Amino acid sequence: MGATRSHRIPRRAAHPALAAAIAAAALALTTACDPVGGLNSAAVAVTTDQVATAALQHQHVDIKWLTCTAHLDNGPRATPSAGSATKDVADVTCDGETKDGRPITVRGTVTQEVEGRCVKGDLTAKVADRTVFRASVLGDCTAPAPTTTRVTPAPGGHPTVTVTVTVTQSFQGK
Template structure:
């Protein structure tokens, strides 16, 4: 989703003569601010945050929420792009979502499983009184 957002936003900024030198976007899925995972009945939402620079050194920022994306073709949601703090555009979508038969980004493809969530927990245990508790080197 971040790649598709980057491509769509760069194209739109260049169309508006912002002359993008570089732009990098990141996406966080299911970020509702409360740390809870969305329920199965909710649409997957990605929060996007992009930073970049114009050819003349202007600062580009793009923020928003994406509710739908088709890889390389379009993004739908709420996006705001600024150059040097001035809003260049605020849109509910970029690109043509009907232009490709590709599945939506993040959606399962035919015969393949859908996305999963992996949680990693790291726990540090301090046990200075028990020398047998220290990790062994390999």
């Protein structure tokens, strides 16, 4: 199962309240097919996109757009009688572009996604060929959980969710 999350930022900064509302709605959609006790590729893609964008901006990267995709690698699993369980791993690929045209990549694996607040694993971000960061945790895992609405998944299916968010804002000066 795979999922894609696209985040396009226009030249002017997006209104923070509107961006937060859209992010909460996107997260609500992604939790609909959340497996019990495991990773959800859509939630991993959305959360990685959001926290990688914030981390890149913190490193003064002027982002034009960023799109993240996550694919679950459900390798061999322990039997219930074995008393142990293996973790799901999501392979994450993010591609984007800076406002001056340089390519952005974020690559790695995620072993845990915490309710839209953070991802844990091994992720490396590059702008052109320069490594901007390598992280085992992206985001704030202790932040308050975003408000979400649960949606019942389609009967008998495990849908793949694709979310594209485009936010535009006009100048509101005097």
